[in-house]
Amino acid sequence: MSFDKTIHLPVTADEAFALVTEPERLRRWQTVAARVDLRIAGDFRWTVTPGHNAAGTFKEIEPGKRVVFTWGWEGGGDLPPGASTVTITLEPEANGTSLRLVHEGLTEEQAASHAMGWNHYLDRLVAETTSDGGAGPDDWAWAPDPIDYLSSADAALAILLGVLRNVTPADSDKATPCEDFNVAQLLDHLAGSLQNIGRALGADPADVKEAAPETRIAELAQPTVEAFTRRGVEGNVDMGFAELPATMVAGILNLELLVHAWDFATATGQHVAVSDVVSDFVTELAQQTISEQVRSSGSFAPAQPTAETASSLERLLAFTGRNVTL
Helix, strand or coil: CEEEEEEEECCCHHHHHHHHHCHHHHHHHCCCEEEECCCCCCEEEEEEECCEEEEEEEEEEECCCEEEEEEEECCCCCCCCCCEEEEEEEEEECCEEEEEEEEECCCHHHHHHHHHHHHHHHHHHHHHHHCCCCCCCCHHHCCCCCCCHHHHHHHHHHHHHHHHCCCCHHHCCCECCCCCCEHHHHHHHHHHHHHHHHHHCCCCCCCCCCCCHHHHHHHHHHHHHHHHHHHCCCCEEECCCCEEEHHHHHHHHHHHHHHHHHHHHHHCCCCCCCCHHHHHHHHHHHHHHCCHHHHHCCCCCCCCCCCCCCCHHHHHHHHCCCCCCC
């Protein structure tokens, strides 16, 4: 069985090729995070939705014309990486490009489920190229089911990157809810935290400081979360200054991604929307991670009061010492 669909995009074939192969473009319409080694036999790994990672290798590459890659799901059982093949063909046409996607090597049940997925994402690809605001946040990344340490981190990363996408150099000196940091300094802090966690997990994420904020953080977070997914949350992690339970390190990662998303949004006049499923889970992690000893070290301010009507996210932020009435 196969899935076969053709859409029209009002962009050049080269622009369409970039949209389906470059991590920064993929994050706009299809993925939370993406690693791409665009060469024959090079591999890719896309976090399509929180906790669901597609992987495969490139078989054919004709820039601006065609790309063929194998496709499967990590831990997917009956459709592991390499078990099926996706072919994307681009043809110039009036006012844009015709994009045809064919997914082959599927069972009837797999074809039905992938048709639902591809239709969703191809609609978002069209929206990315036709709507003033692009494809926008993906509803499918809203509330992981089931939620765990790493699917929660994926969901938090999606929120953070959506905020950072709108942060510009003009925002660098703006104050943030973190008293010691302006926007530029908070970016450096977050980048350093992701890099340290990644290295402790066996990854070696590079910090490209001159990159745009969203790209900089995405390129640090993707290998860090991927390394955590490979390792799991059992045992301890040597963070250099101490050995910490892996669950605590995962809690720190979630807090860095989600709480700082709100910090950046608040500093730059953006609104951040978070599912209660995610904020409730990260609050549980915060309660396990932020002890009075941790607060006394200066890492977190004292917990702040909240109104009875406070949202789940506001309760999380107040627990981390933030004044949600700002």
